[in-house]
Amino acid sequence: MQPGVVKIADENDFNMLRTLMDDHTDWRLKYYKQTEAHMKIWTKPTNTCNFRMVKVHAFFPGVRPNTVFDVLHDPAYRKFWDEHMIDSKDIGYLNPTNDVSYYALSCPPFITNRDFVLQSSWLNKKDEKLILNHSVYHKDYKLKKGYVRAISYITGYVVRRIDGGSFIGYISQSDPGGKLSPWIVNRIAHIVAPKIVENVRKAVDGYAEWKKAQPNPTFKPWLNPEHALLSPQVRITDCVP
Template identity: 55%
Template sequence: MFDVLHDPDYRKEWDEHMMASIEIGFLNPNNDVGYYALSCPAPVKNRDFVLQRSWLDMDEEKLILNHSVNHKDYPAKKGYIRAISYLTGFVTDPRGKLPPWLVNKVTQKFAPKVVKQLKRAAEGYECWKRRQENPLLKPWIYPEQMQGTKISIMDCVDSDATHIELETDEENQ
């Protein structure tokens, strides 16, 4: 599961809701920043995130934590509601104006589906990875393999400290 959640190429294979995934760069060998956009069922507008992901592999226990950050090169985009992940996506504010009953209903239907999807993805990962051009490429485990751009934490600081929502779910209905 650790590899499934890290491997950006494999995510394209199993994540049916992913519209875009961009590796912005890494802060250090255990922290990266990325952009992720996902499709949402109508009438809910699509969401996007800029996330700092932190991980630690302690052999028996593996930790992955996400939280939203701002990045100077990835402002809110028209057509998306910029969602906020407070911690690992389990406590997420989808933003916009969604009635609590709708959020609860979607979560009840969506969460079990995501768990099943992740289980299938984990079961197929090793076979898929062996067929890849570089099956040993796992920079989340082997930091010397990191090829992305090193970024500064200062690029992820919102100097304005105000957030403007470009759109809400009620627009365009």
């Protein structure tokens, strides 16, 4: 998957995510702490851009992969755990396991807020869940005043059932756009990435009760194709600049 390219994700794309997550060749281990989460953080330079790829591995004891998968997907719940989210919109679906969305996030003071248009693709297996995102274009979500359009080369999650809980892997490489120094961005990235994983871990605990209280608690388009098809369909021609 490449930024700007809209296509239905296939097995090759998900195998690429698995390889990045599991193969540590040329990755530099930046952090490892033997806490309950056993969190490890790596970074890796690439030829894609000046911004490093960052990878996080963690263990969520007593947590089911299905719950993590729900939390990562549910846009209504995200505003309760994603402290940086300003806005999020479901633009529509390409097929029941590929959709396009808009996401805007807040930045520190004196830095312009960023936004993304993203294609998300996912694969849901019994003991392994994969989510793969990258930036795309959509005709109805052009540059917006007050924001800098950022580019996600890849953002991915791998969630696996393991003894006693769940493994979660997170990987990201983004160009925030604007005039931010790559040195500063690279330094911040390996601090922000584990914070995202920690926030997901906290969010998992409250999800089931929150979902039960919703008007339609069984509505999960990421699991049920018939729910996904209730959204507008995105045409490939809408995603060509």
